Amino acid sequence: MFGNFDFQAIVRGWHALIFEGLAFTLEVTFLAMIGGTILGTVFAMMRLSSTKPLAWFAGAYVNLLRSVPLVMVIFWFYFMAPYIGAWIIGAERPVQVGAFASALITFILFEACYYCEIMRAGIQSIPAGQANAGYALGFSYWQLMRLVILPQAFRNMLPVLLTQTIVLFQDVSLVYIISLPDFVTIASKIAQRDNRLVEMYLFVAVVYFALCLALSYVVRRLRARLTIIR
Amino acid sequence: MEKDEKTGEKAPPMILLDKVGKFYGNFRVLSECSTQVAKGEVVVVCGPSGSGKSTLIKCVNGLEPFQEGEILVNGVSVGAASTDLPKLRSHVGMVFQNFELFPHMTILENLTIAQTKVIKRDKAEAEQRAAELLHRVGLHIHATRYPGQLSGGQQQRVAIARALAMDPICMLFDEPTSALDPEMISEVLDVMTELAQDGMTMMCVTHEMGFAKRVAHRVAFIDQGQIVEDVSKDEFFDHPRSERAAQFLSRILHH
Numbered sequence: 001m002f003g004n005f006d007f008q009a010i011v012r013g014w015h016a017l018i019f020e021g022l023a024f025t026l027e028v029t030f031l032a033m034i035g036g037t038i039l040g041t042v043f044a045m046m047r048l049s050s051t052k053p054l055a056w057f058a059g060a061y062v063n064l065l066r067s068v069p070l071v072m073v074i075f076w077f078y079f080m081a082p083y084i085g086a087w088i089i090g091a092e093r094p095v096q097v098g099a100f101a102s103a104l105i106t107f108i109l110f111e112a113c114y115y116c117e118i119m120r121a122g123i124q125s126i127p128a129g130q131a132n133a134g135y136a137l138g139f140s141y142w143q144l145m146r147l148v149i150l151p152q153a154f155r156n157m158l159p160v161l162l163t164q165t166i167v168l169f170q171d172v173s174l175v176y177i178i179s180l181p182d183f184v185t186i187a188s189k190i191a192q193r194d195n196r197l198v199e200m201y202l203f204v205a206v207v208y209f210a211l212c213l214a215l216s217y218v219v220r221r222l223r224a225r226l227t228i229i230r
Numbered sequence: 231m232e233k234d235e236k237t238g239e240k241a242p243p244m245i246l247l248d249k250v251g252k253f254y255g256n257f258r259v260l261s262e263c264s265t266q267v268a269k270g271e272v273v274v275v276c277g278p279s280g281s282g283k284s285t286l287i288k289c290v291n292g293l294e295p296f297q298e299g300e301i302l303v304n305g306v307s308v309g310a311a312s313t314d315l316p317k318l319r320s321h322v323g324m325v326f327q328n329f330e331l332f333p334h335m336t337i338l339e340n341l342t343i344a345q346t347k348v349i350k351r352d353k354a355e356a357e358q359r360a361a362e363l364l365h366r367v368g369l370h371i372h373a374t375r376y377p378g379q380l381s382g383g384q385q386q387r388v389a390i391a392r393a394l395a396m397d398p399i400c401m402l403f404d405e406p407t408s409a410l411d412p413e414m415i416s417e418v419l420d421v422m423t424e425l426a427q428d429g430m431t432m433m434c435v436t437h438e439m440g441f442a443k444r445v446a447h448r449v450a451f452i453d454q455g456q457i458v459e460d461v462s463k464d465e466f467f468d469h470p471r472s473e474r475a476a477q478f479l480s481r482i483l484h485h
Contacts, residue, residue, distance in 0.1 A: 132293050133330035133389075137344035137396065138320025147343060151334050 004008045009192050009196035013186075021186030022207070028100075028182070032107035034166070037161060039108055040115025041154075047120055047143065062113045070110055071174055077106040078178045093209075099180050111168050116162050122153030159223040166215050170208065183207070238469070244269045244304055244400050244431045245290060251298030252285060252455075259285050260296065260455045269399065272432045274442040274463075277452035278478060281314035281436045284327075286452065287404050290433065291315075291322045304399055320348045323393030323401040327408050329385040331377035337364070337388050338373040341395045349396065363391040367421050383414030387421050407438055439482055443467060451475040 010017070046058035065073065081102050082094030089095070097105075126149050134144040154161075173184040184204060191200035243266035252260040260282050267273045272427055273285050288294040290301055292308045292315045301308040305319055306318055332339050341360035345351045351359070363369040367387040369380075377385050393401060398455050403422065407415045426445040436442070442449055442463065449466040451459040451474070458472045470476040 035423060071236070111449065126286075127328070127330075129326055129328050129330040130332070132326075133326060133332070135316075136291060136319055136322070136324035136326075137392070138316045138348040139344065140316050141348055148332055155334060 005199055006196055007199055007201055009190060009194040012090070012194070013190040013200075016186055016190065017183070017203075020181055021183035024100075024181055024186075025169070025172045025183040028103055028107060028172050029165065029174075031104055032041060032111055032168055032172075033161075033165045035104070035108035036111035036115045037119075039112035040117075041119045041150065043112055043116035044119035044123055047116065048123060053140075058116070062116050065110055065113045065160060070171055073110050074103070074106050074174055074178060077109070078102050081105065099178070103175050103180050107168065107172065111164070111171075114164050114167075115161065118157050118164060121160075122157035123149055125156055126152050154229070155226060158226065159219045162215065162219045162222070166212050166219075169212065173208075238406070242269075243267060244271075245433060246302040247286075247290070247299070248301070249299035250286070250289060250301060252282075252289065252294065252296040258455060259296075259436045260289070263452070263455070265457055265460050266449050267431055267433050269428045269431055271447045272426045272430075272434065272445050273403050273422040273448045273450060274446040275433065275435045275450045275452060276437060276439070276442065276478070277458075283452050283454045284404050287402050287433060289433050290402055291319050291324060293324075301407075312471070317346070320344070320396055320437050321399045323390075323396060323398035325386070325389050325393055325401065325403045325406045327405040329382070329409070331389055331392070333377050333387055335372050336376055337369065340377065340388060340391050344392070345395055359395055360391070363394050364388075366394075367391045381414060382410045383417045386410065386414075386418045390418070390421055390425070394425075400433070401425070403432065403436065405435050405437070407436065408433040437482065439467075439479075441480070451478065451479075 043058045043062060044185070046054040047062070049055050049058075057143060059129050081097045085091075085095035086093060094160050130148055131144060134148040139147065172182055175182050176188070179185060187198075187204045191197045194200075245267040247263055247265050250260055250263040251258070256400075263282075263286055265273070275287065277283050285294055289296045290303065290308065292313075296309060299309075302316060303322060307313055308315075308318065325383075331337075332343070335343060338357065338360055341363065342353070342356040345356035345359060346353060361370060361373070364373055367390060369384055369387055369391070372380060372384065377388070380388065390406075407418050408424065410418065415438070419438060422434070422441065423445050434441075434446075446463045448460065448462055450457050451466065451470075451472070453474045459466065459470065459475045461471070465471075466475070467479070470479055
């Protein structure tokens with residue numbers, strides 16, 4: 001069966017696959033991880049806030065977005081963003097958001113929900129005594145969060161945050177539906193052009209597998225190291 | 231006492247509790263708790279577990295809100311909405327049962343972080359003050375270690391040094407030896423004794439009656455959220471007036 005395989009398509013498309021497709025995927029993954037973690041941490045603090053409207057808003061946001069399939073969020077956001085943008089700045093015509101920005105914002109907003117729940121667990125795992133000790137020294141809420149609680153929460157949750165990032169890395173492939181030039185989209189274009197679908201998708205799967213496996217290995221190592229310190 | 235609020239430092243007691251009451255929902259935790267700690271005085275607060283003594287001491291620097299009465303620290307009302315609590319707390323040292331050192335920072339960083347971030351000392355000055363205090367509690371060789379690498383007794387001494395680094399006007403101790411192994415209790419009590427002898431104003435929640443006998447000026451006995459007895463040390467140990475205090479003493483001193 002493998003006798004008919006022609007992996008020349010991969011060799012020919014090598015440059016575009018790696019330096020355009022995979023690079024795009026990794027770039028979106030990386031930036032969405034950073035943005036999602038920051039936004040998620042803000043949401044986590046809001047959810048744990050004693051100010052009811054803040055907690056309610058963050059809770060509603062997280063629960064809403066987690067109940068909608070990511071494909072739908074990408075789809076909706078891609079088409080709605082220009083109009084929402086126009087509405088926010090009060091422009092007459094839809095704002096040109098651009099494919100990359102649209103995808104990035106979507107993933108940040110979506111992944112923030114998951115990062116939020118992770119950071120919330122992380123913050124709650126820090127004993128209340130730590131907050132008391134910080135306050136007793138005269139820290140404000142923001143100083144307490146920045147200097148005492150979040151560094152510990154972040155450190156404790158780093159393995160889980162990275163595991164979520166592996167999921168995000170795979171999720172980025174869903175931009176296929178809006179034809180953004182990610183790894184899968186470029187691979188599929190080359191595959192259709194050269195009529196080598198099986199080989200190309202096999203290649204894509206192997207690359208995803210290898211990268212995810214490597215990353216989860218890193219997570220395992222990290223988990224072992226962090227538990228010793230704590 | 232309200233009149234002294236404006237003039238601040240002239241208020242005679244360093245810590246004044248006036249009919250403090252606190253609820254958790256409908257459950258009353260503290261009722262009509264009144265006592266005071268003069269400048270340079272050491273007051274030990276004791277009582278059975280669940281009597282509200284930890285809650286009471288946490289009210290003093292506003293870590294626990296209270297609904298009734300008033301607490302003045304150096305003339306500043308703790309409960310008033312206009313009070314700058316972080317500023318007030320930065321002058322009031324507190325030591326906790328579980329040490330609560332920051333595990334992600336070295337011992338030195340634990341001692342300097344609040345100095346640089348809260349009272350804006352420059353780094354060199356803060357580190358010098360930290361080094362002095364680590365020397366004083368005998369732990370300067372551990373400055374670059376992390377709290378997890380120290381024993382409980384050592385951690386609690388670091389916690390005391392951390393509070394002292396802010397040059398507090400008074401110190402609150404919330405069962406500082408309750409989480410320690412027996413052989414480590416004395417090293418912490420020694421530091422506290424030395425501190426008391428240096429004239430620090432101290433309010434200590436503790437079960438260490440030996441420490442109370444040695445350094446306390448007064449003892450406040452609290453039971454079921456009420457200060458049942460608030461007398462001089464000798465009077466408390468020799469002639470406890472209330473039956474509950476007598477019972478408590480006979481139980482705690484027997485072993």
